[in-house]
Amino acid sequence: MMQWELNTEKPVYLQLVEQIQAKIIAGVYKPGDKLPSVRDLAAQAMVNPNTMQRAMTELERDGLVHTNRTAGRFITSDEELIRQLKEKYITEIVRDFLDKMKQLGLGRDDIISYLNKLTENSN
């Protein structure tokens, strides 16, 4: 199971939204999966249940999570939506990375050669 990591830099509910999105992208939560109750999720993440509720409301607004009045709360079954989320999420991370490299004065070729070198080592 993925861990919840919260810092004090950002509002907690936003961090929860991002981490649940990451769990959906990574397949920890699969399309159509039932989510634990707000209280159980809050206990897992060690946050206030109202904060977790607020994160759920955000995710519902984006359509990633939906509530069935009787059966509980589920991850969307819309795989296209999840694919879009994944693309957006990854694009943001890569953009951040590229910005940092640019600040350090690295060009495209330098970055690629670093990537090649490091990914070889990790294999």
Add this chain to the structure above:
Amino acid sequence: MSVILECNALSKRFGSTLALDNFSLRLERGKIVGLLGPNGSGKTTLIKIINGLLVPNAGGITIAGMAPGVETKRIVSYLPEKTYLPDWMKVSDTIRFFKDFYEDFDEKRAYDMLHRLNLDPSKRLKSLSKGTKEKVQLILVMSRRADLYCLDEPIGGVDPAARDYILNTIITNYDENATIIISTHLIADIENILDEAVFIKAGRLVLHAPVDEIHEKEGKSIDTLFREVFRC
């Protein structure tokens, strides 16, 4: 929303020390509230007044509209700073004790929590470590279906794993009509579980605000704000 606690210009004096100074506070139901202040700021005095163990020199206080007394003790569950259960008792004795005392005590809930902690109820308190004893006491207090919980320094002397267990117990056991007051000076450890923060300094109320509002307005954590307000 209905009000569970109302303090109106409370003052409490011990000799020449003013432990509470014109202290007013209003708490609604359904909140986890951090009562935050350095040592000697009046946190325990306030909690003792709520529990009818101290009487204020001036000002008024009501719990669910009632002055502290027999009726409010039925709806307030109190975890004191120090343990008061006798060491010769078995864990199961303490459960029977609480069951006798409090109508709202949920025995099953208590045994479920003990079970999750792998704690043998036939053990005597004197054989338990300090941290485990504190957990038992918290289990007893959180097994009541109270309207107001007053936890005085529940995470004071325990290790990080025990602290997580305690916070978990608090989150999973409170219901939406109840309010939990957690007094502590260890802000960073508990700020994520709070709805509201109350800052108390030298017996006076410095701040009472929703935690989200503090994050948004001040752009900083409660811990950071606390360090600024209480800088020595």
